[in-house]
Amino acid sequence: MGSVQIQCTRCKNVFRDRAARLQDGYSRQCPSCEVVLFFTEDSQHPFVKRAMRNARKARKEQREAVRRAAPEPRLGRSRAFAGRTQSAERED
């Protein structure tokens, strides 16, 4: 969950990595040819650009999924203050 496809800029091998990791400044080795790929926001390489874009999208979707799954807890303070009236009634 939350992984994106990355295409190696050298050998064109496609592999996956976590979207959470794929942020500006991230680097990782291709599992196939072991070239180190650098992921930066200003990269000119279409493979890197696509991976960055997909990672951003995946992170956004994940955030929204989390929000849907766990809505903010309601501040429903329904602690009915049962002020017990002391029955200090005298029976005359």
Ligand SMILES: [Zn+2]
């Ligand atoms: Zn490669």
